[in-house]
Amino acid sequence: MKDGDADDISQKLPGAEGALQVLQDRSFSGLEGRVCSETMKGIAEMGFTEMTEIQAKSIPPLLEGRDLVGSAKTGSGKTLAFLIPAVELIYKMHFMPRNGAGVVIISPTRELAMQTYGVLRELMKYHQHTYGLIMGGANRQAEAKNLGRGVNIIVATPGRLLDHLQGTPDFVYKNLQCLIIDEADRILDIGFEEELKQIINLLPKRRQTMLFSATTTAKTEALTKLALKKEPFYVGVDDTKEMATVEGLEQGYVVCPSEKRFLLLFTFLKKNRKKKVMVFFSSCMSVKFHHELLNYIDLPVMSIHGKQKQTKRTSTFFQFCNAETGILLCTDVAARGLDIPAVDWIVQYDPPDDPKEYIHRVGRTARGEGSQGHALLILRPEELGFLRYLKQARVPLNEFDFSWSKIADIQLQLEKLIGKNYFLNQSAKEAYKAYVRAYDSHSLKNIFDIETLDLPKVAKSFGFLAAPCVDLSKYDTLPSRHKTNNLSPTSIKGED
Template structure:
């Protein structure tokens, strides 16, 4: 940015727009604008935009109910699928860590008749804009997104924020949950999905004055579609390719987390992780993991040989568990405060 600014003519009019007023934004203001620039807020009481203290207020507002659920890697997709099926009448935003993961889950869920929309950074701006307004007008539905949708978007009447992939830091968590319970009398719910190894993130949230309740889930009522999911991914060429990219994107995003003591990529059980992407064994991809066990490497090599045989383009039609009746089931047992 400094190099770009130096190339601009000295006589110019510069406007800078931001949903928040963070330290990085202030640094950009000093670099790109003149001394004492005019600041204009969308609303009078927000003329200074969102400071650190006001950002924390987003996560402590009265109408926002927040909680987390502990879920092992191999059951993550089953949990998400069950939750979305149960809450078809709600308006939900689901956050992922990579664009590839958003694309794969959109393709998969739409294929198995669970309609969803998506917004991520690799879409063209026109596509993101159309999807944004489509979701704004909808009374119910699900939007899969990356953190490109965590800031600056005012979407009305969002019932649930689901953080399928954990945020990098408490500030990012707060920005995500800020998409619901908007307005003075707004209400909403937030669900954070954590692996048992990631529970340490709750300490960082507590330090940021964000307290979450633990949600109890009836695991015996989890939609048992894993065998059909693996068969579908193995037989559908396009979903198989998309799943590999999502699997690779998830691990690379995990490796880029700043809180290494919580999100340690070397502690990921790849055999369990691959299950949530519909693989029976981990596909062979170039991953930034230094100390994978010999067993995992052997399985990955075996999978590479299997994957050289191009999967059939024929789509799996026998997704039987998706057809079973699940209306009226109560999969989530909330504490007294929580209401779904």
């Protein structure tokens, strides 16, 4: 691998300019060129000049077609946050009445549906596309007639929408491009769970989906899984400014498939070898293997884990503390409570067991008033539900963006090395098995489900061409890494 390949990652990884997909300029004029003039005129006439936090965070990824889960309450400006990208989508696709519904917005109550419709009407002032409101209590026959003529953007309550989907033959929705579920928690609270499931099953699967909710519950989590098929972009608004983690800490996550995890880690560490970095793993054997591997390929690292003698752990600890730069690989138990000064990066290579453990890990950086630090959480696409637990625990995370073309492609060299070097091969095998066992013992099994692991792809990240056999049956009686099984997001609170 060329050194330049590693260095280029700094252009996109967190800590670099432009890494966050959040508009730094919050003026609506900053959307010019990305949003059509008709919409811009509507925004201006509504009297809006500055975007709210949820708008600045949501509009850019939505304009790019991303699915999105937003944590925001009424009054945060979320209505425009989803309406502007929705209108832009219909505009760019040149929707005509004969194309039928392109966007469906589901609101929990008639009152909120009418409010949303009112904002939409103002935003659509200079557009030619059709839009309408359907809700319980209104004239169903008139609604059906209107739907038959073709309504491009529909604001609806769940019960009446399902009624029309099932019983209005002239309602064209096969061309649907976007589904927006507003105040999902309220929709579920008032008993529309079954209707929502039926609606989602009736609508076309290939679509953009946005879901907004003020709170996270087991039901909203299940709805998110059902409604959002693609990797969603998660945004949240901190309403109280009371965070569970310190203010000088820039925190984010990257979505990485199993087979690319080591390539990402290697590239990141090579780029940051002149900084002070701590990397967390889920098992002692994984720390041991990666310590041996990285040192073997000339990327010097230190390690602390529970299977080391206390004297070794202590000497390594002081060595890392006194060093100006260095990389320390560790497990949670070994590192908890350590007061290590001036750590630049905390990398969570393996996911923490719960938000509390996350907070403990990142507490190793940005310690003390005015201190700065960075935290990177690496998640598989199937693990993105963990972000909802973190948001509930008042942990503010943004998605860090980077280009896979900048990741060092050393997979073939890794596989050759593990295939030829007996000692590294044995160490890799033990680390792989320990990773799978640790995953199987995770307390948040609804998020970290071993059934979602593609074991051959996991094995690739340890340098194997074929996955070694792992017998989990003898570990069935092992407790989870913590006793907090079956946690719900609402039961977790951040630390002071």
